[in-house]
Amino acid sequence: MAEKVLEIRDLHVTFDTPSGPLEAVRGVDLDVSAGELLGVVGESGSGKSVSFLATMGLLPARARVTGSVLLAGEQLIGASAKQMRSVRGRLLSMIFQDPLSALNPVHRIGDQISEMLRSHQNLSARDADKRAVELLDIVGIPQPGDRARQYPHEFSGGMRQRVVIAIAIANNPKVLIADEPTTALDVTVQAQILEVIERVQERFGTAVVLITHDLGVIARVADRVNVMYAGRNVEQGTIESLFDHPSHPYTRGLLASLPRPGKQRLKPITGFPPNMLNPPSGCAFHTRCEYAADICKGEMPPLVGFGDLQTACVRAKELPKSESFV
Amino acid sequence: MSKQESTVLSPRQMAFRRFVSHKAAVASCIIIGLLTLFIVLAPLTARYGVNESVQAPPNSFLTPRAKSWLGTDDIGRDLYSRLIYGVRVSLLIGLASAIISVTLGALVGAVAGFRGGKFDDIMMRVTDLFLAFPFLVTLLVVRNVLGALPWLRPITGDMSSVRFIIVLFGLFGWMGVARIVRGQVLSLKEREFVEAARAVGASRRYIITRHLLPNSVGPIMVALTFSVVGAIIGESTLAFFGYGPQAGDGATSLGILVGAAKGAVQTGYWWLAVFPCLVLIVIALSINFIGDALRDATDPRLDRGV
Amino acid sequence: MFRYILRRVAWSIPTLLIVTFLVYLALRIGTDPVASYKRINPRASRAKIAEYIDVNGLDPNFVQGYFKWLKNFVTGEWPRSIKGRREVWPALKDAMANTLRLGSAATVVGIFFGLIAGVLAALRPGGKRDVFINTSAFVGISIPPFISAIMFQLLFAVYWQKWFGESLFPTSGVYPAGHTGFDLFLMLKFMALPTLVVAIQIIATYSRYMRSSLLDVLNSDYMRTARSKGISERRVLIKHGMRNALIPVVTIAALDVGSIVGGLIITENIFSYPGMGLYFLKSFGEGDFPLLMPWMVVIVASVLFFNLIADISYAWLDPRIRLE
Ligand SMILES: Nc1ncnc2c1ncn2[C@@H]1O[C@H](COP(=O)(O)OP(=O)(O)OP(=O)(O)O)[C@@H](O)[C@H]1O
Ligand code: SF4
Numbered sequence: 001m002a003e004k005v006l007e008i009r010d011l012h013v014t015f016d017t018p019s020g021p022l023e024a025v026r027g028v029d030l031d032v033s034a035g036e037l038l039g040v041v042g043e044s045g046s047g048k049s050v051s052f053l054a055t056m057g058l059l060p061a062r063a064r065v066t067g068s069v070l071l072a073g074e075q076l077i078g079a080s081a082k083q084m085r086s087v088r089g090r091l092l093s094m095i096f097q098d099p100l101s102a103l104n105p106v107h108r109i110g111d112q113i114s115e116m117l118r119s120h121q122n123l124s125a126r127d128a129d130k131r132a133v134e135l136l137d138i139v140g141i142p143q144p145g146d147r148a149r150q151y152p153h154e155f156s157g158g159m160r161q162r163v164v165i166a167i168a169i170a171n172n173p174k175v176l177i178a179d180e181p182t183t184a185l186d187v188t189v190q191a192q193i194l195e196v197i198e199r200v201q202e203r204f205g206t207a208v209v210l211i212t213h214d215l216g217v218i219a220r221v222a223d224r225v226n227v228m229y230a231g232r233n234v235e236q237g238t239i240e241s242l243f244d245h246p247s248h249p250y251t252r253g254l255l256a257s258l259p260r261p262g263k264q265r266l267k268p269i270t271g272f273p274p275n276m277l278n279p280p281s282g283c284a285f286h287t288r289c290e291y292a293a294d295i296c297k298g299e300m301p302p303l304v305g306f307g308d309l310q311t312a313c314v315r316a317k318e319l320p321k322s323e324s325f326v
Numbered sequence: 327m328s329k330q331e332s333t334v335l336s337p338r339q340m341a342f343r344r345f346v347s348h349k350a351a352v353a354s355c356i357i358i359g360l361l362t363l364f365i366v367l368a369p370l371t372a373r374y375g376v377n378e379s380v381q382a383p384p385n386s387f388l389t390p391r392a393k394s395w396l397g398t399d400d401i402g403r404d405l406y407s408r409l410i411y412g413v414r415v416s417l418l419i420g421l422a423s424a425i426i427s428v429t430l431g432a433l434v435g436a437v438a439g440f441r442g443g444k445f446d447d448i449m450m451r452v453t454d455l456f457l458a459f460p461f462l463v464t465l466l467v468v469r470n471v472l473g474a475l476p477w478l479r480p481i482t483g484d485m486s487s488v489r490f491i492i493v494l495f496g497l498f499g500w501m502g503v504a505r506i507v508r509g510q511v512l513s514l515k516e517r518e519f520v521e522a523a524r525a526v527g528a529s530r531r532y533i534i535t536r537h538l539l540p541n542s543v544g545p546i547m548v549a550l551t552f553s554v555v556g557a558i559i560g561e562s563t564l565a566f567f568g569y570g571p572q573a574g575d576g577a578t579s580l581g582i583l584v585g586a587a588k589g590a591v592q593t594g595y596w597w598l599a600v601f602p603c604l605v606l607i608v609i610a611l612s613i614n615f616i617g618d619a620l621r622d623a624t625d626p627r628l629d630r631g632v
Numbered sequence: 633m634f635r636y637i638l639r640r641v642a643w644s645i646p647t648l649l650i651v652t653f654l655v656y657l658a659l660r661i662g663t664d665p666v667a668s669y670k671r672i673n674p675r676a677s678r679a680k681i682a683e684y685i686d687v688n689g690l691d692p693n694f695v696q697g698y699f700k701w702l703k704n705f706v707t708g709e710w711p712r713s714i715k716g717r718r719e720v721w722p723a724l725k726d727a728m729a730n731t732l733r734l735g736s737a738a739t740v741v742g743i744f745f746g747l748i749a750g751v752l753a754a755l756r757p758g759g760k761r762d763v764f765i766n767t768s769a770f771v772g773i774s775i776p777p778f779i780s781a782i783m784f785q786l787l788f789a790v791y792w793q794k795w796f797g798e799s800l801f802p803t804s805g806v807y808p809a810g811h812t813g814f815d816l817f818l819m820l821k822f823m824a825l826p827t828l829v830v831a832i833q834i835i836a837t838y839s840r841y842m843r844s845s846l847l848d849v850l851n852s853d854y855m856r857t858a859r860s861k862g863i864s865e866r867r868v869l870i871k872h873g874m875r876n877a878l879i880p881v882v883t884i885a886a887l888d889v890g891s892i893v894g895g896l897i898i899t900e901n902i903f904s905y906p907g908m909g910l911y912f913l914k915s916f917g918e919g920d921f922p923l924l925m926p927w928m929v930v931i932v933a934s935v936l937f938f939n940l941i942a943d944i945s946y947a948w949l950d951p952r953i954r955l956e
């Protein structure tokens with residue numbers, strides 16, 4: 001296996017809200033290896049975005065973050081603001097869900113890219129502009145020279161997301177975090193954006209973390225998957241093993257709710273995601289799990305190796321074998 | 327780590343919480359409440375009548391003392407008692423004209439926002455122009471015009487009456503309100519329940535009165551508080567320059583009392599300037615704080631965090 | 633751009649005509665210029681009155697009268713004032729110069745400190761500094777200018793003199809009585825209090841605009857993108873935050889010219905500062921139509937002018953706005 005570029009251990013994030021402390025992330029462990037594409041799935045509110053915003057050091061000051069995040073061996077939790085600034089955009093970059101609002105409306109596209117370049121590389125303004133045009137070309141924007149001089153409002157949503165990707169990869173980072181990069185876009189555009197991300201990953205060997213709701217997308221592009229529920233990761237493994245024999249009941253539920261050829265009836269998971277102000281004790285999934293037993297309400301189950309998967313379910317060994325979703 | 331109070335709050339409860347967390351607004355509510363009590367109970371709280379002298383002459387320009395807590399004016403009347411009666415008139419002017427202007431403004435704003443098109447264009451042009459013009463100039467000119475139209479006399483009363491001032495500010499304040507309500511209606515118009523109502527063929531009037539206005543209660547309340555302040559300050563500004571209600575029958579208003587301050591500056595009768603001004607500032611500040619807290623509390627944009 | 637400005641200027645002419653017509657109507661109904669003339673010149677001959685009516689365009693027919701007034705106004709045949717039969721232009725010119733001086737001093741001081749205060753408040757929302765600035769701004773907008781004017785006079789002039797034997801700042805006029813020639817220091821001293829009164833209002837208003845606008849911007853996605861580039865917080869704020877935050881402030885500024893002029897009128901009156909405000913209140917009180925109309929034209933024109941300036945700077949700040 002390739003070297004690990006990003007190692008997250010026991011990450012916790014708590015927000016102080018008017019209704020009391022809200023622990024959005026409750027002990028996440030996760031590894032990303034060089035050059036791989038890791039998918040992260042989970043329902044809305046499961047803490048996907050918050051985990052990686054914490055990694056980037058982009059959470060508001062009233063968020064309390066503890067645990068350990070090692071990026072190429074460098075500890076990011078508790079790092080100084082200056083240290084984080086040097087990491088952000090150089091080793092680690094992130095693209096966000098809504099391309100329409102992610103770009104500054106009053107600056108030219110080219111300038112927004114070269115700003116990223118010049119903040120980490122010793123480039124002349126002219127070289128940075130030239131490189132910015134190259135980057136636009138790489139992410140598949142036609143007539144990049146002219147487009148660089150335009151403003152965001154002159155670009156379509158898909159085109160803007162390409163620009164955001166161009167900014168993110170400008171300094172050839174080790175890890176690129178893509179937080180639902182296609183959710184806000186049309187279906188046809190979605191596929192194009194995914195292609196751009198895959199191309200970038202192959203060309204530069206960037207490790208990519210792809211956060212999404214869409215297991216179909218994961219199945220197509222990811223090497224490994226990490227499933228999150230209520231601020232914890234409940235299962236992880238390679239794409240093949242996870243789709244072939246998911247072990248955690250939540251993963252099974254997610255897969256069973258996926259539309260597949262030859263199967264008419266979808267089986268959505270019943271119930272609602274828990275209120276994170278007051279999450280259920282023990283395995284947070286027990287309020288909705290069809291295999292739940294008393295023992296599930298006791299302690300939070302840790303991730304343990306289970307075959308070729310890592311699963312956080314106390315009853316994993318006793319459960320009936322799941323059908324295959326390959 | 328305690329995890330009590332985890333129940334999900336309704337929007338109204340959230341709004342109430344946000345309002346209460348604005349400490350200055352809560353204090354302001356108490357101040358305004360006390361003030362209201364004071365002026366409602368004026369016969370008990372005031373120590374002298376509006377026009378009564380504290381003692382036989384010489385009684386003019388007495389400094390504050392036991393007999394007259396805040397001193398006396400040029401003809402020996404008690405400033406403290408006159409302030410109570412003055413605030414009574416001023417609050418009445420503020421509230422009554424604010425209600426007129428908010429009603430007018432809410433209707434115009436709702437119709438303009440809902441219908442859009444030419445009507446909206448013209449309304450907004452006119453309000454823009456009025457708002458851009460120096461307020462005091464427009465106020466004085468419109469005041470004279472209203473006073474000069476004989477057929478308006480039955481509504482407005484005499485130019486120096488309190489009623490005239492109420493009508494004047496009522497006609498004046500609606501423009502700001504119309505803008506706010508229009509903005510709110512424009513954003514509500516696109517929301518599902520309005521679309522749904524339209525889809526089932528509800529009439530315009532029904533949609534405006536049943537959906538749009540009730541859902542604009544927040545902004546309208548905010549506009550109401552700011553209109554009250556606007557009218558109270560406006561009245562005292564007019565009175566200060568001698569265009570306010572006249573002190574017939576010894577009736578007084580905050581504006582008349584503050585207006586007397588002009589003379590006090592030269593002569594050094596500081597209490598005549600300081601106390602009425604202080605009361606005016608406290609009232610304006612309190613109502614402004616309440617309006618600000620109302621806005622914070624009812625603005626859905628702030629639903630998350632802090 | 634140039635064509636846009638030309639077109640806007642061309643458009644402002646009909647606007648100016650309509651608004652001045654409304655003003656003409658309002659003044660004729662509200663102040664009855666003929667009656668004011670007779671009141672001030674009780675022994676004027678019938679011929680004199682007819683002449684006054686003629687040069688001022690005070691015909692019984694409002695429309696005809698307006699155009700007569702307009703013709704005289706445009707050709708420079710400005711009638712003399714009712715009171716004292718003074719020429720109007722010199723008086724108006726002096727008033728304009730004085731007000732421009734006071735107004736621009738107050739506006740520059742006010743906007744500068746207002747924007748700084750707003751930024752400081754928005755940077756740490758809810759913090760001590762924010763609460764202090766926000767509360768002060770609230771007190772500022774809750775104090776009508778005539779009250780702060782009186783309080784300053786009372787404190788810095790009347791009582792200062794009582795306590796220290798000499799007042800700190802003069803309270804009226806531009807120069808001491810009998811002074812001739814130009815004296816910058818003296819002038820600044822006379823302007824200090826009125827400037828302060830107007831500036832306080834502007835600081836209070838603009839710090840609040842700036843605060844809320846910057847808060848909106850700080851919460852926006854592109855600020856997060858900027859931060860994710862690893863550039864310094866200062867650069868994030870200045871390069872990405874400020875320009876966006878100024879856009880709504882500039883639009884509001886256009887609507888605010890009126891309230892600034894309103895504040896000036898009140899302040900000038902209290903400090904007997906011989907500017908547009910004092911000019912207006914005096915001539916309005918006497919119903920002096922020949923003095924009032926040109927004043928109104930100047931005010932309407934400057935409202936339109938500042939609107940245009942605001943639109944241009946708006947387009948300059950925001951590339952999404954196209955002036956065509
Ligand atoms: N700034 C914040 N302040 C308070 N709570 C927050 C904040 N940001 C996120 N949360 C809370 O943290 C929890 C996790 O949110 P997060 O955005 O990570 O979910 P997610 O898994 O990314 O969901 P989605 O798929 O909808 O993006 C949610 O309950 C959310 O309400
Ligand atoms: S621990 Fe229990 S409740 Fe949780 S997933 Fe496993 S079986 Fe279900």
Ligand SMILES: [Mg+2]
Pocket residue numbers: 048049050179
């Ligand atoms: Mg998310």
